[in-house]
Amino acid sequence: MDKLQSLLEERGPIKKIGVIGMGYVGIPAAALFADSAEFDKVLGFQRNSPTSGYKIDLLNSGESPLKGEEPGLEDLLQKVVEKDKFECTPDFSRLGEMDAVTLAIQTPFKDPKDLLPDFSALEAGIRHVGQYLQPGMLVVLESTITPGTTTGMAREILEEESGLKAGEDFALAHAPERVMVGRLLQNIQEHDRIVGGIDDVSTQRAVDLYEPVLTKGRVIPMSATAAEVTKTSENTFRDLQIAAVNQLALYCEAMGINVYDVREGVASLKGEGITRAILYPGAGVGGHCLTKDTYHLERGLQIAKQADLDFPQEPSLYVTARHINDFMPEHMYNLTVEALARINKNIANSKVAILGWAFLNDSDDARNTPAEPYRDLLIDAGAEVKVHDPHVLLYPDVEISQDMEEVLDGVDAVVVFAGHRQYYSLEPRQLQELSGQTHPVIVDGRNVVEPDAFIDAGFVYKGIGRGDKNGHEVK
Template identity: 70%
Template structure:
């Protein structure tokens, strides 16, 4: 249940009036589009974007203040909107966190990875630092909103504790605190923030209402769904967990179809054709693995939330969580890609130790530069461990620690024994079988399609050894 609103906080907020100035902590895939959308609203006077001036991300400050986007994937309208609000004098990025004292509301969009999937212990180091900086600088009546995906119970627990310790004030009495999880996908950041329904959960009624006030002004077609902070935390972790489960289901079906010698896409079309009142199938697509910052960890946030809640879970004794099992299936798909590659190389009379593989796609999602938790990394490691030479191509990813990435496709595939497609970039849909074979210079080159981007028959006709996920009819 929502805690009764604090009359003290209500009086403070009534006297303070509407939200006019906003701070957004964390200039990444969530913080940047959120900040510029706030800045573009006539309801708000000014938005500060807060970014640490670190060796790895400090460059974003000057880029943003020049009106340029640090995100180099395909993000429709983002760079134009950044320039618009910078030129209008409504947005500026800074590393001076004392300016939090100038804002009426501050949101935190900071990554929350897990240290280890086995321990289920999140790495809240960056979030804790952001909370401490926020607590030290907020003033009476400030609304603090966590947009980061977090373990259920964090907003009213750890976050509240840190903010109160640092500020010397009390949440629900002196300042408002809420969770409004981001729901964006790279490639459509602005559209998602404007159009997706927004989950908003405060630690009390007044905090919820204040957060609703903040977010309702940037929505175009989405609606606000108010709830408690913990319910909002569970909503976010559960929606990603369910998506991961759906992907695992089609991935497992794809493995079944390979064994039975049929095409998983035919089966998928058949399943998806059954429509009608009360019928919901929501069949997704199989692939070479799941990456990104959310789906790879949010299951574990949800599982941890249950464990730390202190409640007793009534569940089949000794049975593993279906959500955790789904995670393991999706984590296995890069391994399956490796197995398909080894099988195909064997058919071509090669072993990994005497082969070169052109790895096509390092980003975890098509037409983006986002390579966080990319499944390509495990695939590459397995190849290297087997003695294989590996070269990587991606048209969007500029660099990645410890990995050399080329932007010239012809250089990467030249003289390669195999080409493996790990990401569904538009560029790979245009691969021509004859031209690729000539570049590879092999009588029977291998192609392994992890995203169903090529037409198998075209490549088989050119002498390729083909392997594809879920393509038992062609493998």
């Protein structure tokens, strides 16, 4: 009998699970594992650091540190804590008690130009696991990673730290997260789960881990590297779709037409064999995933090119799409400058209110928010900037207010960066009164306001893709 298979049968079914990384992926995953009758205990591992150690007490009291709208999460946390099925701990030595350990740790790029990811946090997590790894355990990477990482770096570190051999003494797999903030529990339960082990035995053990938490979703087994490519490419394709409609929006602005009319027309073409998955344009792309997963995929491609395989020499379509989406905050800045110029105001010394710091509507997730490079451009130009967000309470070096009236008081320009629900009810007369301006500026990056209502009230309006309105007469 295969040595690993024998060890797994000796250990028996997975009963104790460790989840490293108490964030947007790890917290809901741990809660769902703990809620399953198949598992006895789940430990969430969180460093007791100055910046994130506060999560430990919150989670152990059944409270979620994730703010914004996250249906069902806090109720589920309270349930599994009360049943003593979930506990958060900073004691990584307890990893040795687990049957399976998952790692959900961020994997950013310090500088995408060099295609070198910052795996320092992930490496530290893997080393923790390796130090306490026991024969017959399963280790699963859920982080989005460069193709080849599971069978390469992760395997090497685990073997070096433990003295054990992957595929013989312990199981190793990659099962990438596929969640969106605002529907974390639903996504984990209903989305199909990609599971890729370094061998068939590892794959099956990982399947056994994830199947109990799926409701509508199914497990799709494959190799570890194929799973890595699946995750990076699905986010790359979404980024590509967004870039396509953002480019279209820029074209429509230049041609004086409404991108939303064009979008509706394109989306109307339906029928067998027809796919026109056109998304919506906006002020920019944020979040932890889409802003860097293209570079993970591209890095994997660069590694593959070293094998002397024949590839097209054209610039990468995916990286070009990334550049388009990264340009959108700069375009928002250009629209702001143009709008202020129409009322003979210079960006320098102008007062600008940014509405929405989170990258996603009705969320507190501000990772890689496109509002930040926009704010930086304003400050560099000499503008005074205030930020409002109902969900984001704290952000490094940025003061964020939940008082809309205070933020809008005396501003020259109101700029919408997030499609939070409350921004859809903005009233032009109220904004005009708060601003104290006869002709205040509004720049809409998420199509949340009705242009004509603001134009009729005397606003100078600019909107992404609204070439039909951006050149209006000031009333």
